Amino acid sequence: MSRRINSEVFLCGRQVLFLIFLVxxxxxxxxxxxxxxxxxxxxEFDYTxxxxxxxxxxxxxxxxxxxxxxxxxxxxxxKMGGESFFxxxxxxxxxxxxIALQIALIGRRVGGSSVGIVAGALWAIYPMGIFMSGILYPxxxxxxxxxxxxxxLLAKRDSPVYVAWVALAGLLLGxxxxxxxxxxxxxxxxxxxxxxxxxxxxxxxxLVSIFLGxxxxxxxxxxxxxxxxxGKFVPVEARSLDELVPWAENAAAPTIEGKRGQGQLIQxxxxxxxxxxxxxxxxxxxMLTRMAKRYPHxxxxxxxxxxxxxxxxxxxxxxxxxxxxxxxxxxxxxFGSDLxxxxxxxxxxxxxxxxxxxxxSMWRGREKRRELSLFxxxxxxxxxxxxxxxxxxxxxxxxxxxxxxxxAWGVVAVWNSVFKKKPTALRRQDTA
Numbered sequence: 001m002s003r004r005i006n007s008e009v010f011l012c013g014r015q016v017l018f019l020i021f022l023v024x025x026x027x028x029x030x031x032x033x034x035x036x037x038x039x040x041x042x043x044e045f046d047y048t049x050x051x052x053x054x055x056x057x058x059x060x061x062x063x064x065x066x067x068x069x070x071x072x073x074x075x076x077x078x079k080m081g082g083e084s085f086f087x088x089x090x091x092x093x094x095x096x097x098x099i100a101l102q103i104a105l106i107g108r109r110v111g112g113s114s115v116g117i118v119a120g121a122l123w124a125i126y127p128m129g130i131f132m133s134g135i136l137y138p139x140x141x142x143x144x145x146x147x148x149x150x151x152x153l154l155a156k157r158d159s160p161v162y163v164a165w166v167a168l169a170g171l172l173l174g175x176x177x178x179x180x181x182x183x184x185x186x187x188x189x190x191x192x193x194x195x196x197x198x199x200x201x202x203x204x205x206x207l208v209s210i211f212l213g214x215x216x217x218x219x220x221x222x223x224x225x226x227x228x229x230x231g232k233f234v235p236v237e238a239r240s241l242d243e244l245v246p247w248a249e250n251a252a253a254p255t256i257e258g259k260r261g262q263g264q265l266i267q268x269x270x271x272x273x274x275x276x277x278x279x280x281x282x283x284x285x286x287m288l289t290r291m292a293k294r295y296p297h298x299x300x301x302x303x304x305x306x307x308x309x310x311x312x313x314x315x316x317x318x319x320x321x322x323x324x325x326x327x328x329x330x331x332x333x334x335f336g337s338d339l340x341x342x343x344x345x346x347x348x349x350x351x352x353x354x355x356x357x358x359x360x361s362m363w364r365g366r367e368k369r370r371e372l373s374l375f376x377x378x379x380x381x382x383x384x385x386x387x388x389x390x391x392x393x394x395x396x397x398x399x400x401x402x403x404x405x406x407x408a409w410g411v412v413a414v415w416n417s418v419f420k421k422k423p424t425a426l427r428r429q430d431t432a
Contacts, residue, residue, distance in 0.1 A: 016117055017104055024100035024124035028093030028133040035134050037085050038330040044136040045325055051075040052083065065238035068222060069178040070138035089133065092140045096133040099140070100124045102147040103401045109154050110371045111409050119408035123401060127347050128307075132397050138179040139397040145176040146186070146398050150378070153190065154371065157197075163210060166194070170211040174218025180398075181236035182385040187215050189377040197370070245291060245389050291388065301391030302383045303352075306344040309392045351407045358410030375402035 039045045051074035053061050060068065074088065081087045104120025123129055132139040149172040152165040159165075173190065177183040194207045219235065226234035237244070301309070322329045362372040379399045386395045 013113065016113075017101055017120070020100050020104055020117070020120040020124055021097045023121070025093055025097035027125060027130050028096050029090065031130050031134050032086060032089040032093055035085075035089065036330045038328040039321075039326070040135060040330050040333060041137075042321060042325075045321075045329070047071050047074055047136055048083070051078055055079055067138070067178055067180055067236055069175065070141055073141055074136065085136070088136060092133045095140050095144050096129060097124075099129075099144055099147050099401065102144075102151055103404060106147065106151055106154060106401075107405055107408055109151075110368065110405065111412065114412045114415075115405070115408050118411050119401075119405045122351070122404045122408060126351075126400065126404065127343050128393065128397055129400065132394065137394070139394060142176050142179040142183070143398045143401065145172045145179065146183070146378070147401055149173045149176070149190075150374065150402075153194075153374065163207065166207050167210050167214040170214025170216075171218050174215035176398075177215070177219060177236055178222055180395075182382060182395075184235070185381040185385040186378055187212070189381045190374075193374055193377055196373075245287075295387055298389075298391035299383060299387035302386055302393075302396055304391075304393055305348045305352075306341050307393040309390065351403055354408075354410030354414070355403050355406040356410070357413055358406040358408065361413040362406070362409055372406075375406055378402050 039048070047070055050061060050064060050066075050071040054071065054075040055078050060071070064071075077088050077091060100120045100123045103123045104116045106116070107119035108116030129143075149169040152169040152172070155162055155165040169190070170187075173183055173187050177187065191208050191212055194211055195204050197204060197207075199207075223233070223235055226236075226238060230238055318329060318331060318333075322331065359372060359376070362368040379402050382396065382399045383391070386392070
């Protein structure tokens with residue numbers, strides 16, 4: 001009788017997970033059907049051009065100076081299914097649905113079935129997660145790599161194969177760095193998180209060494225490629241500081257501030273006196289000073305409710321891109337409307353509110369501080385890293401699952417509090 005009950009509970013769990021996967025997949029596929037066969041943003045065009053070049057020549061362009069993983073991912077899809085935007089969006093929809101399953105499994109390991117189900121369901125219908133699955137951008141691929149790594153890190157610590165799980169997590173986060181170099185900060189915080197565990201000193205050093213070594217294995221081939229190409233150490237991207245941080249530029253003379261911090265040189269009419277050029281050290285100091293002043297604003301922007309910095313919302317920009325780049329730029333887009341603003345505010349706002357409740361609840365339960373610290377560190381690593389360049393909402397998508405997990409914990413805590421349900425002991429298979 002006991003075996004029959006356990007079997008029914010397990011089957012029910014699988015059914016719920018399948019339902020979460022199905023809802024996540026359907027929402028993303030439906031969204032893909034609403035999109036036109038063209039580019040919505042400039043980055044999509046750039047990534048596609050690079051991927052097409054790789055398919056045709058078997059190598060990346062000589063001028064390529066960005067992270068390689070997503071263009072290579074697109075190139076692989078081009079080889080298998082041709083250059084079909086709808087096909088690529090369906091692949092990303094499947095990835096997004098798999099992420100929903102991963103989030104549900106993480107939630108179940110951390111807080112039991114209720115937290116897992118709520119977390120998976122929230123990601124399944126999360127508007128920004130659905131939106132990014134239809135855009136040719138590294139966000140969904142990177143999110144999948146990171147959630148896979150976290151799933152490994154939260155495996156049972158007393159398992160004899162936990163070391164192998166940590167090694168796999170390092171490989172996955174190293175690969176994620178090749179999608180976006182900001183993941184380097186996540187590798188650092190995870191290493192610190194592993195070192196802070198309540199274990200013997202030797203075991204902690206072993207786990208940290210294996211984790212960092214595995215991450216390094218993912219990075220070494222591309223780093224060697226860059227060393228041969230540029231003749232110096234270039235970890236991921238070869239772009240210069242002024243390209244990575246465009247708002248930190250400084251002109252050689254007094255400037256009138258333009259859009260995004262771009263300066264326009266002013267000089268007295270008819271004055272042919274050459275303007276004194278500052279030294280390289282002086283320019284660097286000015287740039288770093290400006291970055292320090294701007295940093296708090298960019299950090300806050302990372303957590304904005306509405307994506308105010310979505311590029312190419314200006315119709316003139318879109319028309320210019322169609323003339324200069326390709327006719328495949330979609331001429332008119334609905335993004336940026338009052339409806340989109342309302343959807344963003346009423347989806348992200350409650351997530352933040354319940355995430356705060358979830359953090360407080362997890363902190364009170366001492367045994368969950370380990371998982372809480374991992375979620376918070378991953379979110380903060382991205383916020384602190386991206387604030388150096390641009391704090392944009394789309395850059396937050398790879399760490400949104402951890403905000404959603406905290407929010408799911410908060411939802412369950414509020415539900416239990418309102419209905420006066422005492423926390424039930426986690427079943428053995430639900431524990432980390």
